[in-house]
Amino acid sequence: MELVPLLVLTIIGYLSGSIIERRHFRSIRERESQLIGILTFSAKLPPAEDFDKQSVLVTGNVVISVDYFKHISAALRNLIGGRVVAYETLMDRARREAILRMKTDAKEKGASQIFNVKLETSSISKGGANQIGSVEVFAYGTGLI
């Protein structure tokens, strides 16, 4: 009888999780094409001809939660090994969202190029049994105005 609530939660998680994920990816793609004019570089220093510009720190962060279906499918994956697609898409969403928020911040501050972009990932709970499963991605860099 333990199985029934588990199954219900998994189905709810699958349905809502996939709707939210699809919507999120759509909005990410839209905003990515809107902000394509803001260039990001992982190079440390801007080229010498940009040395007359002003610099400003730009940041963006996001915390994204897992859904119950992802949780279960990752747990099953853990038994047989291999790619955990459920978590790959989660990380992808989080990173792209954080970068988009950083770009938005840059746009608000009037910067059109971002140098030395760093991405920091941290899991807020370390996957304990009764813990909240979520991931935070923080993106930062130096914007040139």
Added chain:
Amino acid sequence: MIVSNIEIIPGKRITKHLGMVQGNTVRTKHLGRDIMAGLKNIVGGELVGYTELLNDARQEATDRMIEQAKSIGANAVLNVRFSTSSVSAGAAELFVYGTAVVVD
């Protein structure tokens, strides 16, 4: 106060190095947010409460670093790095550090 995560400030000359400055804060989430996050854990999606919490915490750590830099007479902080560590279950430390300098 100029804050940047590259080692130079384009177009400006560094006249004095003043050493490392840092700022930190340890934050924990409150119960209400935790319950909401627990529900979100079933359906998935962004945890807006946590995003704001961490954003505010990072801002505070940065403010503390800037305060320290000001107190030693710097007008810019370069090579800034952010770091996060979990102190205990449910509490996170946000730490930011950089090099305080004087520029023209």
